[in-house]
Each structure stands twice: as C-alpha cells, then as structure tokens.
Amino acid sequence: MIPVDILSEILRADDRPALVFADGRTLSYADLNARTLRFAERLGRGEKRLVAISAETSEHMIVAYLGALRAGHAVAMLPPCDGRLWSDFLAAFRPDFTFRPVDGRWRLIEESRPARSAQQLHPDLALVLMTSGSSGAAKAVRLSYASLDANARSIAGYLDLSPADRAALVLPLHYSYGLSVLHSHLIAGGSIFFPGVSVMSDDFARVIGESGCTNFSGVPYSYELMEKTRFRTAELKALRFMTVAGGRLAPERIRLYRDHMRAGGGRFFVMYGQTEAAARIAFVPPESLSDNEERIGIAISGGSLSLVDDDGKPVDRPGAAGELVYSGPNVMMGYGTDRSDLARPAEVDALHTGDIAVRDEQGFFRIVGRKSRFAKVAGLRIGFDIMEQALAEAGIAAAVVGDDEGLQAYVAEAGGADRARRILAQASHLPANLISVAEQPNLPRLASGKIDYDRLGEEMRKTREKSRTAAVGVLEAYARVFYPLTVGRNDSFVSLGGDSLRFLQLTMEFDRLGVDLPEGWAHMRIAELDTCLRATRSSRLADIRALPTDLVLRAMAILLVVVHHEMLWPIPGGSGVMLLLVGFSLARFQSAHFLAGQFRHALRPAINVLIPYFFIVAAYALAWRTLPWASITLTGNFGYADPERHEMVPYLYWFIEAYAQTLLVFLLIFAVPAVRKLARARPFAFSLGLLGLAVAARFSLPPVFDIGKRQIFTIYWGFYLGIFGWCAGLADSAARRTVLTALAAVVLGYLAFWETVWIGTTIKYLTIFAALLALLYLPHIRLPVWLGRVVTLIAVSAFPIYLLHRFVPELLMTPAAGALPVPVFHLLAIAGGLAIGMLANKAVAELRNVFSAMAIARNSNGPEPAATAPCAAQ
Missing domain, CATH: 3.40.50.12780 (ANL, N-terminal domain)
Incomplete structure (x- = not known):
C-alpha cells in the first residue's frame, strides 16, 4: 500500500x-x-x-x-x-x-x-x-x-x-x-x-x-x-x-x-x-x-x-x-x-x-488585514494591509510596515513619496509626522514572491535608530556652524541669518550624520526638523547622492576661477557664476529679512566674508608697510587705485568688494518702506523691475565712467548677474521660469554673440546662462557618493580657496618656478591652491567646533521645549 x-x-x-x-x-x-x-x-x-x-x-x-x-x-x-x-x-x-x-x-x-x-x-x-x-x-x-x-x-x-x-x-x-x-x-x-x-x-x-x-x-x-x-x-x-x-x-x-x-x-x-x-x-x-x-x-x-x-x-x-x-x-x-x-x-x-x-451576505470572505500586521499608533488601531490597499487604489505600489511609533511605507515608484504620505495621512487619520515614506524601487521578496515584511521591518528599525542619532546631532551641528551665536531649538537656518557659506557647512555636517534633509528645511525650526528626521527615512541610494544644484555650481565656479587665474585659458565665467549664486543665495536665505526691513539679520552673513578678507588686507599692509586704503574702503574695483602702488590688494579680490557693494545696494533699495511694501505685494514682478534697472546700468554706465578694462570689476558691470540669481531664487512657477529664461537668453545672448570681443567672452556668458538654467530647472544633481563628497568639500571650501589659492604659485612655489616644467608647475599650483583652501577651511571648522563645544558645555541647562509639527508640507 x-x-x-x-x-x-x-x-x-x-x-x-x-x-x-x-x-x-x-x-x-x-x-x-x-x-x-x-x-x-x-x-x-x-x-x-x-x-x-x-x-x-x-x-x-x-x-x-x-x-x-x-x-x-x-x-x-x-x-x-x-x-x-x-x-x-x-x-x-x-x-x-x-x-x-x-x-x-x-x-x-x-x-x-x-x-x-x-x-x-x-x-x-x-x-x-x-x-x-x-x-x-x-x-x-x-x-x-x-x-x-x-x-x-x-x-x-x-x-x-x-x-x-x-x-x-x-x-x-x-x-x-x-x-x-x-x-x-x-x-x-x-x-x-x-x-x-x-x-x-x-x-x-x-x-x-x-x-x-x-x-x-x-x-x-x-x-x-x-x-x-x-x-x-x-x-x-x-x-x-x-x-x-x-x-x-x-x-x-x-x-x-x-x-x-x-x-x-x-x-x-x-x-x-x-x-x-x-x-x-x-x-x-x-x-x-x-x-x-x-x-x-x-x-x-x-x-x-x-x-x-x-x-x-x-x-x-x-x-x-x-x-x-x-x-x-x-x-x-x-x-x-x-x-x-x-x-x-x-x-x-x-x-x-x-x-x-x-x-459578506453571500457567504464570501474578504481579508482586511493581518493580526500581526496591525499597530496601535497615537491611540488608533492601524492595519498595514488596509493602508497598502489605500495606496494601491491610488495607483501606488508600496509595502507598509510600522509599530507604535508610526507607519513606514516603501513605495516602488520614483517621485511618489509625497503623494503616498498624503494618502496615508487621510486613510489612517494620523498626523503626517507619524508617517514615513521612502522610495525603494526593488521591494525585497521571499522565494514565494511575497514581500519580505520582516526585512523591511528590520530596515525600518535600523533607520529609526540612525535618525534618532542624527536628530540628536542636529542642534549641535547648528551650534557649531553658527558659533558664536547662541542657538536654540526654536531657531531656524533663516532666523539665524544663515547664508550660502553656512548652508554649505551645514550640508557637510548633515552628510556626516547621514541625513537627507526635507524640502524647506531652512525655514523649519530645529525642533520641527528633529521631529521630521525621526519620522523620515533617507531615500538615498547606496551609490548615488542628490546634491543641491547651487552647491555643485559653486564647486564648478571656484574650479573655473582657480584654473583661469593660473592658466589664463579662455575659460572665464567662474566669477560670473559666483555673482549669480550671490543673488540666488540672498533670495533663498535673506529675502525675508530684506522685505521685513530686518537689516541686521540680512547683513550678518557679510561678517563671514569680510573678516577673513580684512586679514588678507592686513597681511598686505604689513608686507608693504602702508595701508591700501582702496581695499580697506572696499572700493578698489572702481579703477582709481593700483596694486603696483600698494593702494589696493591684487585685482583678484575685486569679487569681495563687488559682493559687499551688492549687499549695500540691496540695503539702500529695501531701506525705503514704500519699496518694501511693493516688493512684498508682488515679489517676482518687483524683482523683474530691478533686473531691468540693473541691465540698463550695465549698458549705460560704462561709457559714462570710462575706466578701461578694469570696468569688468565694477558693481554696475556685474550687478545684473546678482539680480538674475535673485530672480531665479524667486521663480517658483513654470511661467516665471519661462519669463526669466527668455530675458536671460536675450541679455546674455547679446553679450555672448554681439558685444563679444574674443572667444573667452562668448564662453563666459554661455557658461553663466547654462548655470542659470540649471538653477531654474534642475533642483538637484545626482552624483556617485564619492564624487558628491569631493564636490561638497570643494564647495564648502570655495571662499578660503578663493582667498588663498594664488599664494601657492606666487609665494610658496616661487623657488621652483624655473626648475619645474611649465605644465607640472601649473598642475601643482592648481592642486595646491585647492588644497590650501580646504586645509584652511578645515582648520577654521575645527577651531569653531572647539569654541562651540565649550559654549554648549557652559550653557547645557537642558533643551528648550520642542513643539511638534507635522511634515505634511514636505
């Protein structure tokens, strides 16, 4: 048988x-x-x-x-x-x-x-x-x-x-x-x-x-x-x-x-x-x-x-x-x-x-959930399978896990995270800060083809632990970057007067913490950011990282400047892109202060630029045994002084003078209450008006103030680039981006192909136009993680590189000038200029960290109470 x-x-x-x-x-x-x-x-x-x-x-x-x-x-x-x-x-x-x-x-x-x-x-x-x-x-x-x-x-x-x-x-x-x-x-x-x-x-x-x-x-x-x-x-x-x-x-x-x-x-x-x-x-x-x-x-x-x-x-x-x-x-x-x-x-x-x-009435059974796939979140009994069904009905393939701390959804489609979070919030009646959504194109599966929920649950727990560690470090990161300012949990990047330099420094800090920041984080209070970091999971792929476009452009711009200064090849455009980024940064981080008449906050970023600059000026003054008054008054770019007569520091520092003058012009514009009222009512239209005035100054003033080739350093020659960047920072709709693109094509196209005097001029304006398009239409640039870290390091060190890079060939390498082949000398000068800037940035950061740690230790009387806030707007 x-x-x-x-x-x-x-x-x-x-x-x-x-x-x-x-x-x-x-x-x-x-x-x-x-x-x-x-x-x-x-x-x-x-x-x-x-x-x-x-x-x-x-x-x-x-x-x-x-x-x-x-x-x-x-x-x-x-x-x-x-x-x-x-x-x-x-x-x-x-x-x-x-x-x-x-x-x-x-x-x-x-x-x-x-x-x-x-x-x-x-x-x-x-x-x-x-x-x-x-x-x-x-x-x-x-x-x-x-x-x-x-x-x-x-x-x-x-x-x-x-x-x-x-x-x-x-x-x-x-x-x-x-x-x-x-x-x-x-x-x-x-x-x-x-x-x-x-x-x-x-x-x-x-x-x-x-x-x-x-x-x-x-x-x-x-x-x-x-x-x-x-x-x-x-x-x-x-x-x-x-x-x-x-x-x-x-x-x-x-x-x-x-x-x-x-x-x-x-x-x-x-x-x-x-x-x-x-x-x-x-x-x-x-x-x-x-x-x-x-x-x-x-x-x-x-x-x-x-x-x-x-x-x-x-x-x-x-x-x-x-x-x-x-x-x-x-x-x-x-x-x-x-x-x-x-x-x-x-x-x-x-x-x-x-x-x-x-x-049902006909005797047919329907599964509504799994006994082990439920959790009581904020007092509500939530079925994970029901949440998956809600997403599936909206056309979103996803796997949902969770526990008493909240829900975690993994969506298979790229770009579906925000919509999935909204749907889950509606279906579960939970606040958005208790719902995390991450993109995961390949959901792990068992041999049967079923989703491996155990593996996703373990991944969720590991990510939460990592996020808790990261959230603890957020306040410390802010305190280090904004030292000597006192930083509290109710502060935000914007309220602290953050600028592009501190933005880059914080980017580096958060990268060390393994944190991908949500959209709009610069305006979020640190307490809110902590809450959202606990509720969100990094969607960064294992070998790819999405960097903000302005960060990548900053790294590219400083590389162009360093190479151009050393080689004198027809690759100008780096300083023009930097002017563009000045305006873009002011729009992102300082526009609220200017429009509110809070000029102390608006001008605070200038301290980080001017203090190191004046150290350079002091060094030249000691070496020359005279005071370069034009540089001290930040007016050397107007063409009335010469470095050869020790009346100003070398021409390459004109950018800092132009930066300071740009801030002064913005201060004068927004100092008038009626102007601020008009700008608040229609910010983009007002900015286009400013752009028109700046472009008019670019074409009308050079013939009036004829200072020869040095006119390219003046504020009226480059101010319109800063306004283009400012407008790009405010172009928050397709129509506005289209208008700004058309204006840039006309202005920069004319300068590149009509007013041009040599190939370098054409390349310069085409480079600036390409950078503007990237700011308008490409919020992030995806790079391999290793390359992203190199780019971030260069971008964070851009300002000290700018200040110090010429010291390498003109001071440190002078004895080797005749002994090395010209290509080798140039290569070492460029690499050395980048390296000295990075080392200087690291030294300043370490010094700042030491002082901020001492300040935190002195003031550690317990954290301020943190009001929770939903992350639905992300």
Whole structure:
C-alpha cells in the first residue's frame, strides 16, 4: 500500500507524459515510476527517515521527493540558495539524508547522526516545510500524508483537472503553492511543464503556448511581471484556466485576467491558502468574480471557514471582522522547532490563520488585514494591509510596515513619496509626522514572491535608530556652524541669518550624520526638523547622492576661477557664476529679512566674508608697510587705485568688494518702506523691475565712467548677474521660469554673440546662462557618493580657496618656478591652491567646533521645549 494517493497514477506506469521540460525531454509516468522506485530503494524501507532535499527545479529533485514519499519517509523541502536556513535546519532537525547538488552533481548523502533510533518520526509525517511566523523566526510546518492527499484531491476537483491537463510550473517547490500544483496534477494523471524561462521574459507566453499548457498558477508578483511583457496579447489556445494565490492581487489585475480568460472561453481563479493547510484552502468561483474583487471566496470542498473574535468566540454577523479559522482534513499536524517535534502526533484541529477577515451576505470572505500586521499608533488601531490597499487604489505600489511609533511605507515608484504620505495621512487619520515614506524601487521578496515584511521591518528599525542619532546631532551641528551665536531649538537656518557659506557647512555636517534633509528645511525650526528626521527615512541610494544644484555650481565656479587665474585659458565665467549664486543665495536665505526691513539679520552673513578678507588686507599692509586704503574702503574695483602702488590688494579680490557693494545696494533699495511694501505685494514682478534697472546700468554706465578694462570689476558691470540669481531664487512657477529664461537668453545672448570681443567672452556668458538654467530647472544633481563628497568639500571650501589659492604659485612655489616644467608647475599650483583652501577651511571648522563645544558645555541647562509639527508640507 503506497503512503499517498498522489503516487497512485505513477504506479500505473503508462506512457502518458508526467514531466515535460523546455529542452524537449519528457518523463512519462512509466519513467517516473521506475526512477522513483530506484530512489526509494536507495533510501530503504525500514525505519522512517527524514530526507532534506534542495528544492532546485530539476527532474532529479522531483524524483527524489516522490521517491522518498514512496518509501514512506518524511521529506523536508528547503530553498536551494539559503545557506543559513540549511545550516539552522541541519542543526535543529538532524536529517538522516540530504539530497542536493555538490560540485555540480546531485548527491544523496547519508548523515551520521548519533542516537538516531531514540528519536523516531511519527508514522503520519510526510512533509516538512519551513515558514516564518509573526516573529520572523523560521519554523517547520508538519504535514501528514492525509493532508497532502486531501488538499490535492480537493484542488483537482474544483479545477476539474484531468489527464489532458498540463500545468506551466514557475513556482518554487519548497513553497506549498508550488507543491500543490505538482500534487494536484499528479493525482489527476496530468503533466507538469517546466518553461525554463522567467515569466517576465518576452518568450514566456510563446514557450508555454508551444508546450500545450492548459493552465498556469502564479503569485500576484508573477502577474505584475507578466504585465511588463505582452503575455495577454499572445494566442494561447490550449490555456483553459489561470490561478493566483499567495497574496492580494489588485482588483484591476483580477479584472484584466478574468476578462482575458473569459474572452477565450477560459476561467480565472482567485485563491487563498496557507502553508499550514498544505496550500490552497479557499477560492472565488470564476463566475462570481466581480469588477472590484477583494474577496478570497469560499472554502474548498471538505473544508470550512469561520471567524472568531479576540476571545475565541464565533463572529457570525455579516460585515463583522474576526480572525479567519479553517477546518479540514488538510490542516497541518502542528509546528516544529527541532527533531523531537517530528515525533509528535497531530495537534491542530482548526487552523487560526492570523488573517483578519469579514464575511459578506453571500457567504464570501474578504481579508482586511493581518493580526500581526496591525499597530496601535497615537491611540488608533492601524492595519498595514488596509493602508497598502489605500495606496494601491491610488495607483501606488508600496509595502507598509510600522509599530507604535508610526507607519513606514516603501513605495516602488520614483517621485511618489509625497503623494503616498498624503494618502496615508487621510486613510489612517494620523498626523503626517507619524508617517514615513521612502522610495525603494526593488521591494525585497521571499522565494514565494511575497514581500519580505520582516526585512523591511528590520530596515525600518535600523533607520529609526540612525535618525534618532542624527536628530540628536542636529542642534549641535547648528551650534557649531553658527558659533558664536547662541542657538536654540526654536531657531531656524533663516532666523539665524544663515547664508550660502553656512548652508554649505551645514550640508557637510548633515552628510556626516547621514541625513537627507526635507524640502524647506531652512525655514523649519530645529525642533520641527528633529521631529521630521525621526519620522523620515533617507531615500538615498547606496551609490548615488542628490546634491543641491547651487552647491555643485559653486564647486564648478571656484574650479573655473582657480584654473583661469593660473592658466589664463579662455575659460572665464567662474566669477560670473559666483555673482549669480550671490543673488540666488540672498533670495533663498535673506529675502525675508530684506522685505521685513530686518537689516541686521540680512547683513550678518557679510561678517563671514569680510573678516577673513580684512586679514588678507592686513597681511598686505604689513608686507608693504602702508595701508591700501582702496581695499580697506572696499572700493578698489572702481579703477582709481593700483596694486603696483600698494593702494589696493591684487585685482583678484575685486569679487569681495563687488559682493559687499551688492549687499549695500540691496540695503539702500529695501531701506525705503514704500519699496518694501511693493516688493512684498508682488515679489517676482518687483524683482523683474530691478533686473531691468540693473541691465540698463550695465549698458549705460560704462561709457559714462570710462575706466578701461578694469570696468569688468565694477558693481554696475556685474550687478545684473546678482539680480538674475535673485530672480531665479524667486521663480517658483513654470511661467516665471519661462519669463526669466527668455530675458536671460536675450541679455546674455547679446553679450555672448554681439558685444563679444574674443572667444573667452562668448564662453563666459554661455557658461553663466547654462548655470542659470540649471538653477531654474534642475533642483538637484545626482552624483556617485564619492564624487558628491569631493564636490561638497570643494564647495564648502570655495571662499578660503578663493582667498588663498594664488599664494601657492606666487609665494610658496616661487623657488621652483624655473626648475619645474611649465605644465607640472601649473598642475601643482592648481592642486595646491585647492588644497590650501580646504586645509584652511578645515582648520577654521575645527577651531569653531572647539569654541562651540565649550559654549554648549557652559550653557547645557537642558533643551528648550520642542513643539511638534507635522511634515505634511514636505
């Protein structure tokens, strides 16, 4: 007497095909009978043994599986590529045999186990499958011969399987759903086809069509992948039904495949199952599929479904939620965690699935959540599956996990994070600061195709811990960067008078903390920023980093300046881009202060520029033994003084004078209350008016004040570039960006191609135009992480590089000027100029950190109370 009915057709040993492979090979039932018999004889038919098989899709594996069952032994089907699970299984369950590939060949290995006879296996035990419980720890499901037979016969019955049926098997065979496809077809005398190609292959439909497959079974992910091919456009005349189980398939997908199969006279089955019940335990009859299908249907023949509440009492009222309970002959014997558990008899009469479901008036069940996939957040009981459904209805593919601290969603589509957060806030009624959303194009999946929620939960916990560490460091980072100002948790970057230099320094600090800052962070109070950092996850890819465009442009501009000053090649434009960035920075960080008449805050950034500059001026004064008054008064760029007569420092410092004069012009403009009122009412239109005046000054004043070639250093020559940058900072709509682009094309195009006197002038204005376009249309630039860090370091050090880079060739390298080849001298001068600026910046930062740490230690009387604020605006 054979132990399982699924072998009864094999024993008939006829010529019907049983296993069909993509390369054309076929194993008949006679072949399968002979080979399984030989394998059973290798194992022996005496004492019941445990055989662990690597479930790598292969005829060898299937023969071993069926042969072990035929010999009356118990089989453990294990994933082929999970070395850790194999190691843990071998240690806990001590199988008597293992069957898996070794050095490219399948080998049956008899394991040496002491005291084997003391741990007999239960006579009914047929199959051991590994599954993950709510804790994520792997445990064994013990299935009997009777449960395999009952489930296979029930499935074969409601699918109306016959010897004429052939299944396209793409599911792994350590997965109960995959095994149930094999069992149900063998018990019906049908055949199994192994396509040898992925469901996402363009050849998949052709291959199963040519093989004569009558049915296909897949998980929801299989159907998602097939939709990326032209599967539904293929003519598969033999295909009479398709099934889906293993998770929730979106209603629109169900409708697509229901209609697709009906059009060809076929059927589409939506099913539900559990490994603990030998796979499928419920299905929706194809004729009952609705347009908005969310149901799992009714119990398979021989089984029954019911609902119970938290106290185990029956839930009979339609529409009331309870835990789904299944009863039937296919229910498992129980769980096991080691070898001794495999000797225990059946211990489970009814399977508590852990799924929360409701029953409708027609008796159909619908899953509404997972008992372990709920959390009580801010007093509200939130179901993660319901949140996923809300996102799916909005067309967002996502996985949701969480705990009492909040929800964490991982969305597959790029750019969908903000919309997903809004939808989750509406669906859950939670404040946005308790909802985190991150983009993750490739959601981790189990071998079954289901999303690996345990892995995502672990990732969420690690990220939160990292965010807590980062949030603690935010206040300290602000305190270091803004020293000697006193910084509190109710301060923001803008309220502290932050400027582009401090913006870059904070960028570097946050990079060290591993933090990606939310949009609008410069206007957020530090307390709000802390809250949002705790609730958000960095979406930075492992090897790519998105940098603010102005940061990248600052690095490029200073490189152009250093190279141009050393080589005198026709690559000017760096200083023009720097003027553009001055205006852009003023608009981003200082416009509110100017418009409010808060000039102390607006002019505070100038201190960071002028103090180092005056140290340079003092150094020249000591060396020359005279005072360069033109530089002291910041007017040397007007052409009335010469460095040769020691009346001003070298020309290259004209930019600092122009920067100071730009601030003065802004101060004079906004000092008039009526002007501020007009600017507040229509800021962009007012700024365009300023641009018109600045452009008029650029074309009209040089002929009036003819100072020769030095006019390029004057404020009226370059002020319009600062206003272009200011306008770019305020161009917050497509229409405004278009207007500014058109004006820039006219003005800069004229200067590049009409007023130009040499190729360098053309390159200069085209470079500035390109930089302006980048500011307008490209908020971030994605770079490899290593390159991003180099660019950030150069950008943060831009100002000290500008101040000190000429000291290298003109002072430090003077003795080597004649000894080195010219190209080598230039290369060392450029590299040295960058290096001296970076070292100076690092030294100043270290000094600032020391002083700020001392200040923090003196003033550490406890943090200010932090008002929480939602992050919905992000």
